[in-house]
Amino acid sequence: MAAIELEGLTKDYGEVLANDDVTFDVERGEIFGYLGPNGAGKTTTIRTLLGFISPTDGTARVLGREVTDEAELLEAKRRIGYLPDDPAFDESVTGREILELHASIKGDERSEELLELFDPPLDRTVRHYSHGNVKKLGLVTTFMHDPELAILDEPTGGLDPLMKQRFAEFLREERSRGMTVFLSSHILGEVRRLCDRVGIIRNGRLVAVEPVEALLNRSGKVVRLRAEEPIPRSKLDLEGVYDLETTLSDGGDGPDGTERPAESSVETTATNVDVDRDEVTGETAFTECTFTFTGDVNVLLERLGEYRLIDLSLEEAPLEAVFLRFYGEHDGTDDGEPVTEDGSRTESGRGTANRTGGAGDA
Amino acid sequence: MLELARFDGRNRVRGSLYLSVAMAALAALMIWIFPSYSDAFGEDEEILDALPDAMIRLFDVQTLASLEGFLAFELYVFGWIILLGLYLAYLGAGTVADDIERGRMDVVLSMPVSRARVVFERYAALAVPIVAVNVLTPIVVYVGAELVDDPIPATDVVAVHLLSIPYLFACAAIGLAASVVVDRVGIAQRLAVGITFGLFLVESLLVDTDYEAFGVVSPTRYYDPNEILLEGTHDPVNAGVLIAMIVVLLAASVAWFRRRDV
Numbered sequence: 168m169a170a171i172e173l174e175g176l177t178k179d180y181g182e183v184l185a186n187d188d189v190t191f192d193v194e195r196g197e198i199f200g201y202l203g204p205n206g207a208g209k210t211t212t213i214r215t216l217l218g219f220i221s222p223t224d225g226t227a228r229v230l231g232r233e234v235t236d237e238a239e240l241l242e243a244k245r246r247i248g249y250l251p252d253d254p255a256f257d258e259s260v261t262g263r264e265i266l267e268l269h270a271s272i273k274g275d276e277r278s279e280e281l282l283e284l285f286d287p288p289l290d291r292t293v294r295h296y297s298h299g300n301v302k303k304l305g306l307v308t309t310f311m312h313d314p315e316l317a318i319l320d321e322p323t324g325g326l327d328p329l330m331k332q333r334f335a336e337f338l339r340e341e342r343s344r345g346m347t348v349f350l351s352s353h354i355l356g357e358v359r360r361l362c363d364r365v366g367i368i369r370n371g372r373l374v375a376v377e378p379v380e381a382l383l384n385r386s387g388k389v390v391r392l393r394a395e396e397p398i399p400r401s402k403l404d405l406e407g408v409y410d411l412e413t414t415l416s417d418g419g420d421g422p423d424g425t426e427r428p429a430e431s432s433v434e435t436t437a438t439n440v441d442v443d444r445d446e447v448t449g450e451t452a453f454t455e456c457t458f459t460f461t462g463d464v465n466v467l468l469e470r471l472g473e474y475r476l477i478d479l480s481l482e483e484a485p486l487e488a489v490f491l492r493f494y495g496e497h498d499g500t501d502d503g504e505p506v507t508e509d510g511s512r513t514e515s516g517r518g519t520a521n522r523t524g525g526a527g528d529a
Numbered sequence: 530m531l532e533l534a535r536f537d538g539r540n541r542v543r544g545s546l547y548l549s550v551a552m553a554a555l556a557a558l559m560i561w562i563f564p565s566y567s568d569a570f571g572e573d574e575e576i577l578d579a580l581p582d583a584m585i586r587l588f589d590v591q592t593l594a595s596l597e598g599f600l601a602f603e604l605y606v607f608g609w610i611i612l613l614g615l616y617l618a619y620l621g622a623g624t625v626a627d628d629i630e631r632g633r634m635d636v637v638l639s640m641p642v643s644r645a646r647v648v649f650e651r652y653a654a655l656a657v658p659i660v661a662v663n664v665l666t667p668i669v670v671y672v673g674a675e676l677v678d679d680p681i682p683a684t685d686v687v688a689v690h691l692l693s694i695p696y697l698f699a700c701a702a703i704g705l706a707a708s709v710v711v712d713r714v715g716i717a718q719r720l721a722v723g724i725t726f727g728l729f730l731v732e733s734l735l736v737d738t739d740y741e742a743f744g745v746v747s748p749t750r751y752y753d754p755n756e757i758l759l760e761g762t763h764d765p766v767n768a769g770v771l772i773a774m775i776v777v778l779l780a781a782s783v784a785w786f787r788r789r790d791v
Contacts, residue, residue, distance in 0.1 A: 217639055220790035237787065241641050249639035255632040259540055271532045272640045308636070 168231050170195045170316050170347040171216065175225030178211050178371075185211035187371040188225065193349050198342050200362035200379070201351040204490065208371040209351040210252055213320050216349075217249055230316055245273060248314035252321045252351075254305035258294040262287050262304050269308045276313035281306065284333060298325045306334070310341075317341070319350040323357055335361055355386050356483040369490055386489045387461035392471070393478040397452035402470050407462025410488070413453030459484050533637070533647065537654030545661035548616075552608060553665040559603045560673035563596050570594070587733045589755055596679040597758040600670065605754030609693050611729065613662060614700040614748070615722050617655065621704020622721035624651040625786065626714040634791050645783045648709065652779065655701045662697075663690040681758065688763040689754050695771035696752035700725050702778035703748075709786040748774060 171193035178186040185208045193199040203209050214220050216229050218240045230246055232239035256265045266278055266289070282289070287303040288296070296304065302325045309317060323331045338348055338361055352358050358365055359379055366376045387407070403411060460467060464481070471479075570576060570593075577585065577593050584590070588606045592598035625648060628634040637647060667690045674681045704721035711717040725748075732747035744750050751767040751774075 214635070217635075219635060219638060237643060241643060244639065244641040247639070249635075251632065251635045251639075253632055254636055256636060257536075257540065257633065260536075264536075268532060268536045269640065272642060305636075 168195075169193060170230060171199075171349055172228045173212070173216075173225070174227065176212065176215060176222050176227050177224035178208075178215060178220065179223040184371050186215070186222070189368070189371075189373045190225075191366050191373060191376045193347060194364075195347050196342065196345055197363040198338060198348040198350070198361055200358035200365040201349065201368065202355070202358050202365050203351075203353060203368035205353055207353075207368045209353075209368060210320055211371075212368070213318055213349075213351060216318060217244075217247075229318075245312075246315040248309035248312065248317045250302075250305050250309040250317070250319045250322055252324065254301055254308075256293045256301065256304065259292060261292050262289040262296070262300075265293065265304060266307065266311070269311060273312040275311050278307055278311040281310055284337060285330070299327060299330070302326055303330065314346070316347045316349070319348065321352060322350055323352070323354075331357075354483070355382070355489060358382075359386070367490070374490075387459045387484045388464070388481045389457060389484050390460045390467070391455075391457045391478070391480045391482075392476055393455045395454075395475045395477060397447050397454055398456075398471070398474050399452050400450075403456070403458065405462055405466065405470065407460055409459040409461070411456060411458040413449070413456040415447070415449040415453050416455065459488060530646075531650060531653070533642065534650035534653040537651060538657045541654060541657040542661075545658040548658055549661040549665045552613070552662050553669045555608055556600075556604055556666045556669045557673055559600055560596070560670065560677055563599050563679070564677050566599070567594070567596075583734075586736065587730075589733065589753070591755045591759055595759070596674055596677070597681055597685075598755070600681075601754040601758045604670075605689060605693075605758070609754065610696070610749055610752065611726075613693075613697055614729065615725055617659065617697045617701040618704040618707075618721040618725040619718050620655055620658065621652070621701035622707045622717040623714055624655075624705060625708040626712050626717040627708075629712040629791055630714045638791065644787045648705070648783045648786050649779070652701065652705050652782075655698070659694055659697045659701070663694060666690065682761065684763075685758055685761055689757045692752055692757065692763065692768055693754075695768050695775065696748055699748040699751075699771045699774045699778070702775045702782070703728075706778050706782045706785075709782045709789070712791075 169192035173189050173191055176186050176189040177184070187208075189208075189212060201209050201212065211220070215222050216227055216234055218234050218237065221235055227234045229240070230243040232243040234240050256262075266275075269275070270278065285303040285306045287300045287307065293301065293304070302322075306322070309319070323334060326334060338350075342348065350358075350361070359382060362379050364376065364378050365382055367374050387409070397415060400411075400413060460481075572594050574592065574594055577590060580590065588602055590598075590602045590606075593602065625634070628637060628651075634647075638644070667686045671681065671683055671686045674686075703725050704717075707717040707721040707724070708714075711720060728747035729749045732744035732749040735741050735744050748771060751770045753764075753767070756762045756764070
């Protein structure tokens with residue numbers, strides 16, 4: 168019996184189909200990541216699993232109990248720890264009193280150890296807690312009764328990097344003790360570091376369930392670089408370069424600014440760059456660029472090795488872009504995300520980014 | 530069992546103490562001014578005669594010539610039936626809706642507690658203010674009446690307070706019902722206060738008219754301080770009706786809350 172089983176789970180709010188026929192299982196003893204952009208329907212699934220909302224259609228079981236049967240679900244809840252996206256506690260009491268209440272209802276196996284790890288300020292009233300401290304208190308209440316199954320909605324939001332690190336270690340340890348973890352996130356890197364398998368939801372529909380390794384190869388990095396000298400665009404004529412946006416400043420033939428260095432910005436896809444021309448123009452060279460890279464980082468660095476760079480950063484690709492590239496049969500226009508047709512996020516700076524689709528305008 | 534009620538009840542202790550002291554102070558003030566009021570007007574009901582008919586009917590003013598009648602109007606009809614009645618409706622409306630609006634309900638319901646239990650225990654915790662206001666004031670009233678040489682029988686003082694308890698619980702139950710139906714606490718509170726005051730008006734203004742029957746659903750009909758203090762009638766049937774009202778409202782609240790999405 169799987170820890171969590173969803174069968175055709177559907178939640179229709181009338182104007183929004185928050186979950187549309189979602190079916191998957193979370194096996195015992197695994198850390199399962201539930202990944203999707205904000206508003207994709209992750210929280211709806213989680214709140215259905217806990218019986219807060221009832222499904223329009225389909226069923227779900229947690230630890231073998233039907234979520235629509237209150238008595239059955241209560242039985243399961245004794246063995247479930249739940250951390251909401253934005254946990255809230257009675258503000259007029261201290262953290263200690265909150266823990267006492269939780270201990271009196273569901274028991275306390277290990278709050279001492281958890282307090283050492285997460286350390287919320289217990290003697291302060293919750294009113295005076297920072298967002299991060301509320302989250303830490305939430306982590307203690309989630310795990311204090313030593314649950315078999317932890318359901319965590321965006322667990323690391325609001326935690327500082329040190330706490331995130333501690334939390335990740337803690338989860339891995341718990342998994343080795345046999346705990347099942349179902350966590351949602353919109354941050355790819357987090358899921359990749361923590362999870363064994365991921366389910367990907369978009370616009371209420373489950374688009375993939377796969378082992379985390381499959382995701383590893385797919386996501387890519389956003390590369391931003393700035394160079395002293397113009398770099399020919401042909402240098403980036405590489406496999407795995409997407410959504411290239413370049414800017415040439417200082418010495419290009421772009422429209423002349425009077426005081427500030429003129430900037431021209433042209434974007435094409437890497438595959439149809441015109442490499443024949445050798446004069447340095449915005450079309451053939453750049454001093455600044457951003458692109459998504461899914462290839463081998465070493466190859467990229469080798470290519471750029473001969474140029475003096477002012478700045479280079481590699482970041483996790485935004486989830487929306489990854490989604491559209493690999494899972495996006497439907498376009499992103501119906502959920503209001505700032506995503507263009509080719510999957511790049513519209514984050515052009517002051518330059519007039521000339522957004523084009525794959526057809527290019529070289 | 531009752532962990533949530535105990536937790537909530539503890540949180541209500543301080544506010545309830547303040548409330549209880551404030552109501553006792555109001556009682557003391559009324560008793561303190563009664564002798565000079567009485568000296569000035571004696572046995573004649575000049576003030577009562579001068580009051581507009583609607584007001585007499587609204588506040589069910591029977592007599593102002595005796596301390597009992599004076600307190601029934603100034604303290605019990607005004608302070609208990611109206612002020613505390615509305616306040617308890619307001620508190621009741623803040624129970625479930627506030628938890629939902631502030632996102633606390635998710636944490637509460639993630640514990641192994643049924644929704645029925647959450648509703649019941651949140652409601653039960655309102656016993657703290659309801660009982661607290663009825664502890665200090667009767668002592669002040671009884672002792673105060675002795676001090677101004679106008680004693681009121683202890684049984685009447687105890688009865689007027691004891692019988693107010695189901696009345697206040699009924700008002701709180703109206704609030705609770707609003708609280709489970711509406712999940713914006715501000716709206717639930719306005720709704721509860723509005724309904725409770727509306728029911729008070731229905732009973733007060735429609736009495737002795739053709740529409741008197743409508744008052745049957747008003748908790749006000751079943752708690753009459755004048756009857757208790759002036760006539761010494763303690764009607765357990767009225768308390769029974771109030772308890773029946775509470776049971777119905779509580780059951781409806783539980784049923785509604787069990788079915789709804791939070």
